[in-house]
Amino acid sequence: xxxxxxxxxxxxxxTYVLMDDQQSCIIIDPGCYFDSEKDELVQFIEESSLTPMxxxxxxxxxxxxxxxxxxxxKYKLIPKIxxxxxxxxxxxxxxxxxxxLPFDSYQGELEYLEDGQKITFGGxxxxxxxxxxxSPGSLCFYAEKSGILIGGDVLFQxxxxxxxxxxxxxxxxxxxxxxRILVLPDQTIVYSGHGPSTTVGREKMSNPFLQ
Numbered sequence: 001x002x003x004x005x006x007x008x009x010x011x012x013x014x015t016y017v018l019m020d021d022q023q024s025c026i027i028i029d030p031g032c033y034f035d036s037e038k039d040e041l042v043q044f045i046e047e048s049s050l051t052p053m054x055x056x057x058x059x060x061x062x063x064x065x066x067x068x069x070x071x072x073x074k075y076k077l078i079p080k081i082x083x084x085x086x087x088x089x090x091x092x093x094x095x096x097x098x099x100x101l102p103f104d105s106y107q108g109e110l111e112y113l114e115d116g117q118k119i120t121f122g123g124x125x126x127x128x129x130x131x132x133x134x135s136p137g138s139l140c141f142y143a144e145k146s147g148i149l150i151g152g153d154v155l156f157q158x159x160x161x162x163x164x165x166x167x168x169x170x171x172x173x174x175x176x177x178x179x180r181i182l183v184l185p186d187q188t189i190v191y192s193g194h195g196p197s198t199t200v201g202r203e204k205m206s207n208p209f210l211q
Contacts, residue, residue, distance in 0.1 A: 001124050001146040003191065006041060009033035010101065011063040014193055015041065016150055017050070018143075020122025025050040027077075028141065028150050029058055029193065030067030033103065038070050054119070057081045058152025059135035060089035061165065062096050064193065068106035082130060083112045084137030088167060113139060126150075131180045133173020134161030140181065148189045149200075155181055155190055157198040160209045177210065 002019040013031035025045065032038045045052060055077040057064060068079050081089065093105035113119075115130035119141070129140040134153045138161075141150040153161035155177055163170040181190070186201030203210060 001122060001143055001148070003148065004044065005191065006032070006037070006044075008037045008041075009063055009066055012194060013063040013066075014191065014195075015067070016191060017041075017044065018121065018126075018150075019048070019050060020124075022122060023049050023051060024053045024122065026054045026056060026119075026121060026126075027052055027071055027075075028056045029064040029152065030055070030071045031063050031065075032067035032070065033101065038067060041067070041071075042074065052077060053121075055079045056113075056119075056139075056141065057085065057089075058140065058150065058154075058193065059138045060085040060092060061135060061153070062092045062099065062101065062103070064152070065089060065092050065106065066101075066103050069104055069108075072106055072108065078109050078111050079106060080111045080113050082114075082137030082139050084132070084167075085135065086110065088135055088137070091166070129180050131173075131176035133163060133169055133171075133176045135165070136167040138176070142184065142188075147185070147187060148191060149181070149184065151181070151190045151192050153193040155198075155203060155207075156192045156194065157196050157203070158207055159195075160207070161193075174209070182210070 008031040052075040117128040119126040
């Protein structure tokens, strides 16, 4: 499995494209806000001869769903989220106005992912890990064979997701990180929703929120 990261929008959100050796791809958290960012994502997909198979959201805060409608319509995909994120998605457009970032939010059909569900992709699979606290239905996607975790805004390098947004809870987030993320192998690469990647082992040792 290969992974490509794009940093999109004024909020500097990480959008990920996972690719297998059959030229299929999964788009996770399309945060493309400006038309130029949408063009950049499409250009990469086309130049790499990729076929988008799925659209996944780790959670539905506005910066992670800016591009949901565009990607869903462009590639005829139905966003897959946890059911506890439905209300967050419904609030996204209003949140955009609050932050002076208006956008056309996705309002169509949804498919719901459950904790422990396996998403087969190429020669690997993504395990769905429910890790609430930053958002009520925050999901992480763990590819054991490839040793990677797409973590959304749960865990960052030397930091954790904020918990002052609607549905956030600090104690719940810490519990999620310790019981769902830090139990993974130390060498697991964590690709976060913002900023650089890290590893489970590094955050165990040095993250000040987890000591």
